[in-house]
Amino acid sequence: MANKEPTKNSQARMIRSWMLGLHATHITDIGGRLGYFAEMRRHGGTASAEALAKALELDPWRTKVWCQAACAVGILQADGDTQFTFAPFMDELLGDDAPELLTSHVLASLSRDFPAYPDAFRTGALKTFHDHDADFFHHQGKVSALRAPVVVAAARKLPGMEEQLAAGGRVMDIGSGSGTVIARFAQEFVNCRVTGIEPLPYFVQASRKMLQEQELSERVDVCSVGGEAMSFENECDLVTMVQVFHELPDAKKVDILRGCQRALKPGGSLLLVDRCAPETGADLHDRRFTMSILEQWFEVTWGNIVNTRSDILAMLHETGFRVTQENPDIVPTYWTFVAQKQD
Ligand SMILES: C[S@@+](CC[C@H](N)C(=O)[O-])C[C@H]1O[C@@H](n2cnc3c(N)ncnc32)[C@H](O)[C@@H]1O
The missing domain is CATH 1.10.10.10 (Winged helix-like DNA-binding domain superfamily/Winged helix DNA-binding domain)
Structure with missing residues (x-):
């Protein structure tokens, strides 16, 4: 009708x-x-x-x-x-951990930025993700817990990944935040080793504490650095980056992808889950882009740039990755890219 x-x-x-x-x-x-x-x-x-x-x-x-x-x-x-x-x-x-309640907590935290918008639009002033307060980080961490099972389920479906991780493979999560993704990998694959890369001291401390409480610290560590400073070579079967790519400084995105390439073993996979900006007028009315468009809106004063799908594909190609899958449905409201380091 x-x-x-x-x-x-x-x-x-x-x-x-x-x-x-x-x-x-x-x-x-x-x-x-x-x-x-x-x-x-x-x-x-x-x-x-x-x-x-x-x-x-x-x-x-x-x-x-x-x-x-x-x-x-x-x-x-x-x-x-x-x-x-x-x-x-x-x-x-x-309910206390229900998605709807958590989302409204985060929205309410985000809405505290809006009074500064008119000035920021005039002056270009920035308030980055890291400039927010502990309450904001706390609620971000709770929402992240909702994504973690879906991300690990997506990784499990990559060809050969389940066997590799079950046999003691290694995962690296760039921008590991509150640590929900790294903990989930360690819980589901009891032999695998996991490393989180996270520059925000609040998240580094909170995730290390959580890993200790869950007795996962022996197999999971968190490096207190940004993705641009990591120096791993041919060590990982899987690198994940969940809701992080658009948070990276634009000028560092390609370098960080190169770092992911270096960290992966030949044939290893990068699982990149992020928003994609609209490319056409029709995209503005396509429900798959709604959350991405709104995310760019509530992060417009953070200095973050949500890239288009074409931009992300171009950067993956530029850094030598072979894109094997891209799908807007694997993690709802996000675009998922799977890219392989060539043998
Ligand atoms: C929206 S949070 C997502 C956290 C987590 N991946 C999740 O799924 O909930 C973005 C994360 O990217 C991290 N981040 C920002 N700049 C970064 C950089 N240069 N390298 C690595 N991580 C970075 C932030 O500190 C934050 O933890």
């Missing part, structure tokens, strides 16, 4: 839905941070604002305002005049 022609009223409804979405994101984020969702669950899914406020030692009137606002956007429902309950499926969707 053809899409209905927009009317002035339907466009106005769309604008109102943005406003509701903005509020719903912050209501969800603040509800998660203050512990309202977890507390409601402890009350069997239904509680009064008074009971929530008392259990969490929060202001009762503000808690009631939060509950009412959560009802207005459809997160909660009134149960009688004083009790609140989860709207259908919201309990499950907003």
